[in-house]
Amino acid sequence: MVETASLPLVSVICLCYNHGRFIAEALDSVLAQTYPHLEIIIMDDCSTDNSVAIIKEYCLKYPQLTFLSTGTNQGNTKAFNLAWRASKGEYIIDFATDDVLLPEQVAQQVAAFQQLDKTYGVVYSDAEYIDDNGRHVRFHCQRNQAGEVISFAPSGNIFHHLLGRYFICPPTMMMKRQVLQDLGGYDEALAYEDFDFWVRSARSYKYFFLDALTTKRRLHGSSLSQQLYKPGDKQLASTVLVCEKALQLVQNPEERDALTRRLKYEARHAFLTGHYQQAEQFLSLLRQHAGLGPVYRTLHLLNKLKVDLRFLRVLYHSILNR
Structure with missing residues (x-):
């Protein structure tokens, strides 16, 4: 023993x-x-x-x-x-x-x-x-x-x-x-x-x-x-800070591609939940890291205008949960 x-x-x-x-x-x-x-x-x-x-x-x-x-x-x-x-x-x-x-x-x-x-x-x-x-x-x-x-x-x-x-x-x-x-x-x-x-x-x-x-x-x-993406959620601001750290840590194309996917994901979800400030920050990091293609240039414009498309995310999840 x-x-x-x-x-x-x-x-x-x-x-x-x-x-x-x-x-x-x-x-x-x-x-x-x-x-x-x-x-x-x-x-x-x-x-x-x-x-x-x-x-x-x-x-x-x-x-x-x-x-x-x-x-x-x-x-x-x-x-x-x-x-x-x-x-x-x-x-x-x-x-x-x-x-x-x-x-x-x-x-x-x-x-x-x-x-x-x-x-x-x-x-x-x-x-x-x-x-x-x-x-x-x-x-x-x-x-x-x-x-x-x-x-x-x-x-x-x-x-x-x-x-x-x-x-x-x-x-x-x-x-x-x-x-x-x-x-x-x-x-x-x-x-x-x-x-x-x-x-x-x-x-x-x-x-x-x-x-x-x-x-x-x-x-x-x-x-x-369970508070993520809800109004007043403080976690998104923290995610921005972590992504800023990650930007300094990536070393090769595989890692850069992974961070690009993360920034796109976070930008989309921040925008579609009405967190316009954090969406702008994610898009700014994406621009710095990999550039903005046509889709994300459009997202940047919609976010700048604060176009409320939160219903799309709600609709998406309601379809998934059927």
């Missing part, structure tokens, strides 16, 4: 903000991990519901838990940075307390890392999406009848892939501490962390896809991901 002291320490950073409905299930899932060498840090970002009361009950019952508070509401990126800098683990999981870890997640991902060389910085895997009540919605990866993953899930040097498309479910990731140290943690100027972390980390580190279902990600109306 392997002694705990000989295993790498894994820090699970449990980020909470008004997760009172879900936090008990979330913490139970961390405590149920089969991997024995865990550091569990709960960081509450000044919740206004009953989250803190529940956390304190858990800390009394389970003294191995560490409870921290931001003191004032800081947002995800600052709250996470405070927590991981207080941690000691060789590997780190960024875990929102409205999600659920399956019992073998940490053990499986540590085992994967131990088979990889030092050029790998992140292991990610498959997830199940659940609703408010924990009911199945869908799986992140598509599989054939034999159970083999047929959706896009690459390993290795995937910087260009991360520029061009979305394919990682963020709560499935385990990160090497060294990656966060190299990056200085999450960029605290941003409203969200995943796209920026992917772009900056994948420039220097490889990613590995672990073909296993490890996580349940909860979809509910108040989650950050």
